[in-house]
Amino acid sequence: MKINIITLGCSKNNVDSEVLAASLQRKGHTVWHNSMKEHGIDTVIINTCAFIQDAKQQAIDEILLQAERKKHGLITKLYVVGCLAQRYEDDLRASVPEIDGVYPFVRLNELIGDEDFDLLGSSDRILSTPPYYAYLKISEGCDRQCSYCAIPLIRGKQVSKPVETLVEEATKLAENGVKELMLIAQDLTYYGMDLYKRRDLERLLRKIANVKGIEWIRLHYAYPINFPYEILDVINEYSNICRYLDIPLQHVSEEVLKSMGRGGNREQMYRLIERIRSKVPGIAIRTTLLSGYPVETREHHKELLQFVKDMRFDRLGFFSYSQEEGTPAYPLGDPIKEREKNRRIEELIATQEEIAYDLNQQKVGQAMKVIIDSEEKDCYVGRTEFDSPEVDDAVIITKDKKLEIGNFYNVLIEKADHFDLYGKII
Numbered sequence: 001m002k003i004n005i006i007t008l009g010c011s012k013n014n015v016d017s018e019v020l021a022a023s024l025q026r027k028g029h030t031v032w033h034n035s036m037k038e039h040g041i042d043t044v045i046i047n048t049c050a051f052i053q054d055a056k057q058q059a060i061d062e063i064l065l066q067a068e069r070k071k072h073g074l075i076t077k078l079y080v081v082g083c084l085a086q087r088y089e090d091d092l093r094a095s096v097p098e099i100d101g102v103y104p105f106v107r108l109n110e111l112i113g114d115e116d117f118d119l120l121g122s123s124d125r126i127l128s129t130p131p132y133y134a135y136l137k138i139s140e141g142c143d144r145q146c147s148y149c150a151i152p153l154i155r156g157k158q159v160s161k162p163v164e165t166l167v168e169e170a171t172k173l174a175e176n177g178v179k180e181l182m183l184i185a186q187d188l189t190y191y192g193m194d195l196y197k198r199r200d201l202e203r204l205l206r207k208i209a210n211v212k213g214i215e216w217i218r219l220h221y222a223y224p225i226n227f228p229y230e231i232l233d234v235i236n237e238y239s240n241i242c243r244y245l246d247i248p249l250q251h252v253s254e255e256v257l258k259s260m261g262r263g264g265n266r267e268q269m270y271r272l273i274e275r276i277r278s279k280v281p282g283i284a285i286r287t288t289l290l291s292g293y294p295v296e297t298r299e300h301h302k303e304l305l306q307f308v309k310d311m312r313f314d315r316l317g318f319f320s321y322s323q324e325e326g327t328p329a330y331p332l333g334d335p336i337k338e339r340e341k342n343r344r345i346e347e348l349i350a351t352q353e354e355i356a357y358d359l360n361q362q363k364v365g366q367a368m369k370v371i372i373d374s375e376e377k378d379c380y381v382g383r384t385e386f387d388s389p390e391v392d393d394a395v396i397i398t399k400d401k402k403l404e405i406g407n408f409y410n411v412l413i414e415k416a417d418h419f420d421l422y423g424k425i426i
Helices: 011-026 053-071 083-087 089-095 105-112 151-155 163-175 201-209 230-237 254-260 266-279 298-311 338-361
Strands: 002-007 030-033 043-048 077-082 101-103 133-137 180-184 216-219 241-246 284-291 315-320 367-375 379-383 394-398 408-416 420-425
Touching: 002 011, 011 030, 011 043, 011 077, 011 105, 011 133, 011 180, 043 053, 043 083, 053 077, 053 083, 077 083, 077 105, 083 089, 083 151, 089 101, 101 105, 133 163, 163 201, 180 201, 201 216, 201 230, 230 241, 230 266, 266 284, 266 298, 284 298, 284 338, 298 338, 315 338, 338 408, 367 394, 367 420, 394 408
Parallel strands: 002 030, 002 043, 043 077, 077 101, 133 180, 180 216, 216 241, 241 284, 284 315, 394 420
Antiparallel strands: 367 379, 367 408, 379 394, 408 420
16 A cells, blocks of 8 residues: 555654554555645555544544545545544544544554564664654653543553663664663653553663754653652763653642642742752753633632743643543533633733743854754754744754754854744854
């Protein structure tokens, strides 16, 4: 078959699609990721997300689009995998007859035609990213019980990938030209508890940092409560571990955090960020906040807004509460009107934009190491160690000389705005 794998959702889904692609290719099929080709493809596999309502709707829209293409003879086979398939297998089969197969995670081996297929166990991948960076998924599932989150229902309990397997995978990636690794998991900080009966992210980081050819390593999705501060010592010890930490906090109000099932309080959140910054000077902290949770009052929102002003996060994402069936928060309903949710989000975004502008202005005049992501008509676009691909800021570089995509250069930052830096090669 000539297969197009369309991947929706998070970077963890990207890794799943890459493992799937490698397994299908070993079976003799030809595979593309997110191809825009209109001809020459006979099979589409949609790897879906089902985290919140918007993600589910995007997946449904894509399924219906591909079902329509099948009706018109543009493709012959349509399969659905991923989180939506895991959660709504029967509904999908019943409502979209054009689908040839719906495969939850536990039955992906049937799609592959290999009873030994293991999504987490394989280190072979066909990258969907540019060849110089990749995501390294260190565990699957989650043991946390955040009340709003459906991930444990979909992905199950945390299953860590062995250190040796991850080092082998990182080594293969480096040998194939990968220079930047993003370590990802639903909860990085709990890595190893199931395998080694202890948190083992520190040991894993040291092993990965010693893989020849990996110049940047960054950490995504650390859980804040009982944060393992020893990993900060590792960041300081190894120059190829970026001073960058993605640590979704979700909220700061004790009442909201308690209802969310996350624990902690305002003082702990402040102290956590302050301690991280004192241990790793200059670290860029990225976080995500959830607005419009059912018990969130306007006073709680003001508390969250003040938290953003006080903490001055380097990178900040927001999402509105989505009521998901089966989660502990589902019985709370969804009492906050959509208009009010949007108003709160807009207020948070406006506050963060001012902070981002100020922080970016402080970088003007600095020389920074930058990796080149793309060449445009009149400029190059790159990133610093403080910016993860797809989600963070960019560096716009004057086109004075020929630069190689995926290479590192020193760039003098000459100006900045809310979202991007502008500079020239030194």
